[in-house]
Amino acid sequence: xxxxxxxxxxxxxxFFVIGSNTTEQHPIIGMRLRQAVKQRGAILIVADPRxxxxxDFASLHLRHKPGTDIALLNGLMYLILKNGWEDKEFITxxxxxxxxxxxxxMQYPPEKVSEITGxxxxxxxxxxxxxxATKPMAVLxxxxxxxxxxxxxxxxxxxxxxxxxxxMGVAGGGVNPLRGQxxxxxxxxxxxxxxxxxxxxPVTSPEVIAKFGTAWGLKVEGxxxxxxxxxxxxxxxxxxxxxxxxxxxxxxxxxMTVTEMIPGILEGKTHALYILGEDPVMSDADTNHLxxxxxxxxxxxxxxxxxxxxxxxxxxxLPGIAFAEKSGTxxxxxxxxxxxxxxxxxxxxxxxxxxxxxxxxxxILAHSGWQTCPERSRRVADGPYAGWDYHDTxxxxxxxxxxxPSYEGITxxxxxxxxxxxxxxxxxxHPGTPILHxxxxxxxxxxxxxxxxxxxxxxxxxxxxxxLSTGRVLYHWHGGQMSRRSKGLLxxxxxxxxxxxxxxxxxxxxxxxxxxxxxxxxHVRVTSRRGSIAAEAWVTERVPPGMVYANFHFPQAxxxxxxxxxxxxxxxxxxxxxxxxKVEVVE
Amino acid sequence: MTVNLTINGQAIQARAGQTILQAARAAxxxxxxxxxxxxxxxxxxxxxxxxxxxxxxxxxxxxxFPATEGLIIQTHSPRVVEARKFTLELLIxxxxxxxxxxxxxxxxxxQDLAYEYEIKESRYKGKQHNYPxxxxxxxxxxxxxxxxxxxxxxxxxxxxxxxxxxxxxxxGFNAYIGFGADGAMQDSSCEFCGSCVAVCPTGALWPKxxxxxxxxxxxxxxxxxxxxxxxxxxxxxxxRDNQIIRVEGANGPANHGWTCVKxxxxxxxxxxPDRLLKPRVRRYLLDGLQKPDIRELRVESSxxxxxxxxxxxxxxxxxxxxxxxxLDITAKKLGEIRDTHGSDSIGVLTSAKCLNEENYLxxxxxRQVIGTNNIDHCARL
Numbered sequence: 001x002x003x004x005x006x007x008x009x010x011x012x013x014x015f016f017v018i019g020s021n022t023t024e025q026h027p028i029i030g031m032r033l034r035q036a037v038k039q040r041g042a043i044l045i046v047a048d049p050r051x052x053x054x055x056d057f058a059s060l061h062l063r064h065k066p067g068t069d070i071a072l073l074n075g076l077m078y079l080i081l082k083n084g085w086e087d088k089e090f091i092t093x094x095x096x097x098x099x100x101x102x103x104x105x106m107q108y109p110p111e112k113v114s115e116i117t118g119x120x121x122x123x124x125x126x127x128x129x130x131x132x133a134t135k136p137m138a139v140l141x142x143x144x145x146x147x148x149x150x151x152x153x154x155x156x157x158x159x160x161x162x163x164x165x166x167x168m169g170v171a172g173g174g175v176n177p178l179r180g181q182x183x184x185x186x187x188x189x190x191x192x193x194x195x196x197x198x199x200x201x202p203v204t205s206p207e208v209i210a211k212f213g214t215a216w217g218l219k220v221e222g223x224x225x226x227x228x229x230x231x232x233x234x235x236x237x238x239x240x241x242x243x244x245x246x247x248x249x250x251x252x253x254x255x256m257t258v259t260e261m262i263p264g265i266l267e268g269k270t271h272a273l274y275i276l277g278e279d280p281v282m283s284d285a286d287t288n289h290l291x292x293x294x295x296x297x298x299x300x301x302x303x304x305x306x307x308x309x310x311x312x313x314x315x316x317x318l319p320g321i322a323f324a325e326k327s328g329t330x331x332x333x334x335x336x337x338x339x340x341x342x343x344x345x346x347x348x349x350x351x352x353x354x355x356x357x358x359x360x361x362x363x364i365l366a367h368s369g370w371q372t373c374p375e376r377s378r379r380v381a382d383g384p385y386a387g388w389d390y391h392d393t394x395x396x397x398x399x400x401x402x403x404x405p406s407y408e409g410i411t412x413x414x415x416x417x418x419x420x421x422x423x424x425x426x427x428x429x430h431p432g433t434p435i436l437h438x439x440x441x442x443x444x445x446x447x448x449x450x451x452x453x454x455x456x457x458x459x460x461x462x463x464x465x466x467x468l469s470t471g472r473v474l475y476h477w478h479g480g481q482m483s484r485r486s487k488g489l490l491x492x493x494x495x496x497x498x499x500x501x502x503x504x505x506x507x508x509x510x511x512x513x514x515x516x517x518x519x520x521x522x523h524v525r526v527t528s529r530r531g532s533i534a535a536e537a538w539v540t541e542r543v544p545p546g547m548v549y550a551n552f553h554f555p556q557a558x559x560x561x562x563x564x565x566x567x568x569x570x571x572x573x574x575x576x577x578x579x580x581x582k583v584e585v586v587e
Numbered sequence: 588m589t590v591n592l593t594i595n596g597q598a599i600q601a602r603a604g605q606t607i608l609q610a611a612r613a614a615x616x617x618x619x620x621x622x623x624x625x626x627x628x629x630x631x632x633x634x635x636x637x638x639x640x641x642x643x644x645x646x647x648x649x650x651x652f653p654a655t656e657g658l659i660i661q662t663h664s665p666r667v668v669e670a671r672k673f674t675l676e677l678l679i680x681x682x683x684x685x686x687x688x689x690x691x692x693x694x695x696x697x698q699d700l701a702y703e704y705e706i707k708e709s710r711y712k713g714k715q716h717n718y719p720x721x722x723x724x725x726x727x728x729x730x731x732x733x734x735x736x737x738x739x740x741x742x743x744x745x746x747x748x749x750x751x752x753x754x755x756x757x758x759g760f761n762a763y764i765g766f767g768a769d770g771a772m773q774d775s776s777c778e779f780c781g782s783c784v785a786v787c788p789t790g791a792l793w794p795k796x797x798x799x800x801x802x803x804x805x806x807x808x809x810x811x812x813x814x815x816x817x818x819x820x821x822x823x824x825x826x827r828d829n830q831i832i833r834v835e836g837a838n839g840p841a842n843h844g845w846t847c848v849k850x851x852x853x854x855x856x857x858x859x860p861d862r863l864l865k866p867r868v869r870r871y872l873l874d875g876l877q878k879p880d881i882r883e884l885r886v887e888s889s890x891x892x893x894x895x896x897x898x899x900x901x902x903x904x905x906x907x908x909x910x911x912x913x914l915d916i917t918a919k920k921l922g923e924i925r926d927t928h929g930s931d932s933i934g935v936l937t938s939a940k941c942l943n944e945e946n947y948l949x950x951x952x953x954r955q956v957i958g959t960n961n962i963d964h965c966a967r968l
Contacts, residue, residue, distance in 0.1 A: 005818070005841050027780065027847030028818045034749030057749070179817035180965075181939035183946070187964045191950035192937040194960050198947060203960050216955040251930065255953075255960030259967060261934035270934050270961075272924045276949060277938030283968040295882045299920045306861050313881070315872060316917050317905070319863035320941075323814035324824055324831060324854070328942030330812045332819025332841055340942060343809035343824040344831060344857070348864025349910065353938075354945045359910075361948075361956045363918035364925075386955070396944035404947075420840045474778060477815055477849060478965075485856035488725035488796060489849065492773065573967040 002436040003138065003174035004334045004422065005029055009036055011172030014134035018047040018069065018158070019144020019577075023054050024474040026142070026178045026333070030054060033140075043134055045127055047072060048144065049469065050499075050549060051542050060127055063544060064117040066469050067148055067456035067578045073157045074453065075113025076128045077105045077164055085132025087166025094446055095163050101448035105160075108453075116453060131165060136173035143180065143471070147576040149457050151568040156449045163446045169437040179333040181478075182323070186331035189407065189423070190400070194255030199404035204252055213250050215403055217383030218365065257572040258284070259565065265293040272299040274360075276353060277320060281309035282479030282552055285563040285574035286530050303356055308481045309555050319350035326352055328393035329415065335422045335433070337407070339415045354396060358388045456578035457566035460546070464528060464580035466504070467547045470559045471577075473497075480553035496557040497538040498524055499549040500583070505539040508585050512539055523586040526550065528579055531561035534586050548583055592658040601654040608636055608649040611662065618662050619671065619703065621696055622737035623650040624786050626844070627746055630738050634674045635700065639664045646670055672704050680709035681716055682789075683732050691790030693803040697735060698789075718763065724773040726852045727784055727792055731763050734791040740764060740783035747845055752777035764791075779848040785835060796855065800832035801825075810837050813850040814940065820846045830858060866913030871902040872920075873912075879903055921957070930958035937964045 008015075009032035023030030030053075036042040037057045046055050047062040047069075055061040064072045080086055081102060091098050110124050131137055139162055145154045159175055167173035179185045191198040201208040256264055262280060264270040284290050294300065294313035302314035311317055325346040331337045346352075365379040365388070381387035385399050394412040401408050406424035414421065414428070421432040436442075460467055475493035476483040483489045500510065512522040525534040526548060535550070535557035543549050550559035564579040588603040594616050601610030606629065611618050622633035629650040637646040641659040646667060649660075661667060678697065686692050700706075718731035736755065741764065744753040752775040756765040767775025784792045806825040813820045821839025824831050834854050836846035871878055879902040925933055935957070937949035946964075953962040 023778070026816055026818050027778070027849075028820055028842045028845060031748050031780070031845065031847075035747070038749055039746070181817060182812065182814050182819070183941065183943065184817055184939035184964070184966050186943040187937055187939045187941070187946045188966055190937075190943050190946035191954075192939075192946045192962055192964045193966075194963055197954070198950060203954075212954070216951060218955070250954050251958055251960050253931070253960060255931070255962060256934060257967065258934075258936055258963040258965070261961055261963070264934070269932065271928045271932040272921055273934050273936065274921065274952075275936040276945070277940045278936050278965055280936070283965055285968075291885075295885070298878065299924060301917050301921070304863065305856075306859075306863060315869050315878070315920070316913055317863060317867040318913060318917075319866060322857045323940075324809075324811065324857050326942060328944045330819060331943060332812075333817035334819075334841065336819060336840065337943070338812045338819055338821065338839065339810075341809050341811045343807075343811060343826050344829050347858075347862050349866070350863060351910070352945075353941050354948050356914075357945065357948045357952050359914050360918055360921070361952050363914055364922045364956050367918060367922055390948075393942060393944040396947060400943065400947050475848065477853075482814070482856040483849065483853055485859040485861060486849075486853040487855055488852045491725040492779070571967065576968075 001174065001176040001178070001334045002168070003171070003176055004336075004434045005032060007171035007435065008138045008140070008174070008176065009033070012036065012042060012136055012138040013172065014043040014045065014130060014137040016045045016047070016131065016137055016139045017054060018139070018141050019146075019154075020140050020142035020178055021048070021050070021052045021054070021144070021471060022140065022142075022178065024052070025180070025472060027474065029140075029178060033057070043130055045130060049544060049547060060123060060130065062117075062119050062123055062127060064119050066467055066547065067150070068117040068453065069145060069148070069154045070150060070157050070451055071108060071113050071116040071453040072119060073161055074105050074108035074451070075110055075117070075124055076131065077161060078108045078113070079110060079125060079128035080132050080164060081105060083128070083132060085128070086164045090163065090166030090168075094168075094441070095448055096445040097448040097450075101160060101450050104450035104452065131161075135165070136167050136170050137165060138167070138173055138176060140176045140178060142178045144577060146177070146571070147573055148578065149566050149568050149575045150454050151573045152570040153451045153454070157451050159446075160448055160451070163448060168441075168446065169435065169439060171435060174435065174437075177333075182332075183330040185333060185335060186329070186337075189331055189404070194257055197403075198400060199406045201404075203250075203254060206252070209250050209252050212403065213383075215383045215385040216250070218379040218386050219382045259567055259572045259574055262290060262293050263565070265297045270297065272301075273297055274301050274303075275310065275314075276303045276357075277305075279308040279310050279479040279481055281313070282481075282555065282558055282560065285560055285565040285576060287558060287561045288531050289565065303353060305350075306481050306485070309479065318356055319348065320353040320356065321346040321350045325350075326393075328354075329397065329410075329412070331423070337410045337415065337421050337423065339412070354390065354393060358390050361388045457575050458529075458564050458579045460580045464582050465546075466581050466583055468526065468528065468559070468562055468579050468581040469547060469549050469577050470563060471549065471551060472553065473551055476551065476553035478552070480555075483553065496533075496535040496551060496554040498526060498535050498557075499540050499543045500524060500537045501543050501545045501547065502539055502541065503545040504548075504583070505537065508583060510537055510539060510585055512537065521585050521587060525584045525586050526562060526581050527584075528562035528564070528581045530564065533557040533559065533561050548581065590654055590656045592654055592656070592660065594660045595662055603654075605654045606650055607638060607647075607652045607654050607658070607660060610654040611649065616662060618649050619700055620650060621700065621735065621788055622739060624739050624742075627739060627742040627786065630742060632736065632738050635671055637667055637670050637674075638662050639667050668704070671700075672706060675700055675704055675706045676709045676711060678735050679706055680711040680713055682735065684708070689733070689790045690793050690798055691733070695790060696788035714760070721771070722795060723771050724779070726779045726795055726848065727772060727781065728795045728798065729772065730791050730793070733789045734764055735789055736762055736764070737788060739786040739788065740792060743782040743786045744777075747782045748778065748780045750776045750778060753783060779852065780845065781848065781851040782845055785845070794833060794852065796852065797825075797833040800830075801827040806832060812839075813846065815849040815853065818842065820850050822846060822850055824854070831855075865907040866910055867905045867907050868913055868916055869902065870904045870906050872916050873906055873908070874902075876902060925957055931961060933957050933959060934961040934963075937962060939964050939966065
């Protein structure tokens with residue numbers, strides 16, 4: 001999020017929530033939105049194909065067709081520009097690329113946009129009018145925007161909108177993606193991405209490679225560094241690189257994303273996976289294909305709380321520990337780093353996840369070169385942060401402080417003193433940064449991007465006539481490994497439900513209530529080109545006619561059996577939110 | 588703008604717009620309350636905070652009466668104390684005095700007031716309610732006999748969570764709190780955020796999973812961050828005998844003491860019997876054999892009659908082992924694969940559920956130890 005929950009909840013005069021089922025997926029932010037609407041009359045516009053609970057509190061619900069976000073947003077910006085409601089001062093002083101962008105947007109008149117999106121003309125006009133007249137407006141989104149083949153383009157279009165309206169760098173405005181997992185922000189910040197080291201330092205930068213190479217440098221003990229020697233010729237290319245260079249070399253090739261490394265198994269690219277606290281069988285697209293990949297992997301080590309669905313394919317299962325059993329930090333969706341504290345001892349022999357990783361590292365380093373040169377090659381710490389002897393997470397944080405500039409001032413000691421720090425926090429006296437892009441963008445001028453509407457990868461046809469979209473529900477969490485093991489959550493939502501519109505239910509002959517002596521039929525089978533699931537239908541106005549919606553909380557009918565692994569070309573995110581299916585009643 | 592008033596002979600200043608209660612609190616003067624809650628709009632429902640104001644004919648509730656210039660107030664005059672005792676006796680007259688076994692003992696505003704005003708029993712022997720216990724939903728037990736109709740829950744549901752699932756039905760002695768159109772909580776617009784439980788001053792609304800698990804003075808409270816979504820609610824875990832027995836929202840910058848159904852009631856997975864207790868490896872690894880072709884398992888299971896004695900099944904069975912064995916096998920395998928197929932043949936999925944410190948180490952492991960940038964997590968999923 002460019003902004004903080006507090007300034008959005010307190011200062012936004014309008015909210016534009018698109019592709020976020022906020023009250024179910026970020027309930028406390030949803031709570032704050034409802035408070036702002038009810039208590040101070042803030043205006044809420046929701047854009048979502050589904051009638052999510054938040055729409056009950058919205059002034060306007062733009063119910064656009066799935067995968068038409070760019071057309072919708074360009075159409076709104078067309079109307080803002082046509083009526084002169086843009087923030088001319090902001091555009092002139094803080095942005096570039098406006099003219100080209102404007103030329104693209106002016107190709108999206110309301111009639112055309114209404115046809116693409118299915119949103120009535122009057123609603124488009126009203127939404128544009130509210131956006132033009134109500135400042136500041138905060139934009140909030142989640143996976144409904146990003147999980148498309150146009151995910152990155154959708155986000156850039158929202159950035160265009162907020163720059164056009166001058167809503168950047170102000171309290172109550174901003175571009176605010178709501179991060180899903182408790183520490184997904186932190187996992188990204190800490191370099192859990194294939195293209196960046198911690199704090200988004202690119203792996204392709206020679207300076208960054210040199211920095212981490214020095215910090216983490218290892219030397220190989222007992223090996224003569226002599227490129228002419230015979231011993232050196234026998235080395236694998238990888239070891240040769242290590243051995244021949246005085247400085248430690250890190251890879252400067254961008255790595256594979258999760259959506260590339262698992263399919264990479266069948267292509268012979270990936271031979272082993274080390275998976276920490278994740279369940280790809282439940283959470284990745286196109287489960288059937290994913291299973292085939294995992295079956296062929298040479299070696300999978302899984303570090304988890306439970307024997308999850310992916311464990312069936314794992315060679316080693318290492319017992320990690322839960323949040324209540326460990327101390328350290330999580331970073332929330334507003335870049336706020338907060339202390340996690342141990343409350344209970346872990347069960348059995350389960351160990352801290354950081355201890356397990358460090359032990360593996362030490363053992364691999366101590367025995368490197370098993371196959372090539374078993375008698376030599378022990379890699380030992382050389383750089384100041386090369387070693388793996390950690391005694392607690394505060395020590396690890398000190399290493400993060402030294403290497404990740406935006407976390408430099410965020411220490412356990414400060415957090416334990418009660419300071420609440422949002423990165424960037426570049427030094428020990430810095431108070432943190434609640435709002436980004438104040439007065440200046442990171443890159444200097446904000447860049448308008450010209451973006452055209454592209455339809456989803458798989459649209460309905462005669463054989464698969466309906467659209468399927470996916471997501472989670474209030475009472476469960478992602479692949480369900482935690483929430484299905486919570487007695488109350490399972491009791492209130494005990495089985496997967498597939499949302500079907502009333503009109504479709506009637507056409508299909510669904511008859512969930514046994515009122516008039518007819519045979520009760522309440523289960524549906526949903527089939528895509530990739531798989532098929534059957535589950536109870538929830539006949540509801542939440543989905544529009546022609547669309548069904550299902551979740552991935554239950555292995556017996558996970559929607560990811562059906563989803564398509566069509567990827568956004570930049571972010572490599574799968575298009576979970578749109579694919580084509582057929583729906584039949586199960587007698 | 589400030590106004591000057593006198594409370595118990597002490598001259599104090601208040602901001603215009605404050606209530607007497609707010610002004611007194613700011614000056615450190617105690618006025619007892621029951622229906623009042625600092626996060627909720629005042630309701631003036633319970634009459635416990637009555638104070639005596641010069642030139643006012645009747646006693647006035649401090650929680651709603653505005654602090655204005657020149658007020659002269661007594662918070663504990665004989666008339667005030669008498670009125671409070673009367674109110675408490677009326678409340679007690681229709682309240683079960685089962686404090687010995689009541690879940691709320693030690694955490695009950697009514698009990699505290701009865702103690703403060705020495706109310707042991709009520710002179711008013713009238714009709715008593717005998718509502719059935721409502722334990723029909725998995726999260727919140729509703730014991731209407733213990734409800735004092737303070738409407739804190741009604742206000743929390745409307746003002747905090749905003750869904751308006753709770754209201755007071757009927758009037759006078761027949762009044763009770765109900766849900767939706769007077770049905771079950773689970774059939775109303777309730778989202779089980781539990782804010783009503785958090786503000787309930789008695790044992791009328793109680794977290795079901797905490798019943799019988801311990802008294803407030805038997806628990807240790809640990810403040811931490813929720814493990815579900817990215818909002819980052821600060822939670823207080825109540826721990827007794829190495830078991831979490833209750834979770835409350837704590838006052839963090841993202842949540843201000845509130846939380847949702849998963850944060851408040853979804854923590855019991857931590858103690859689930861399915862937790863992995865020891866490392867496990869597949870049999871073939873312990874025996875130093877080749878990995879079996881596990882595609883055969885899928886084919887077999889789809890053939891209906893699974894041959895569990897098959898070689899593949901045997902080699903693929905889990906064996907519990909010690910940490911050294913599991914870590915050595917894993918390190919050897921990863922090292923071999925790296926040396927055979929190159930660093931880029933290994934992929935690492937780090938975890939958005941784990942700590943920053945743990946994610947940092949996974950990044951260091953991938954890049955320093957393995958020598959690849961093949962690291963990602965579920966941010967895309």
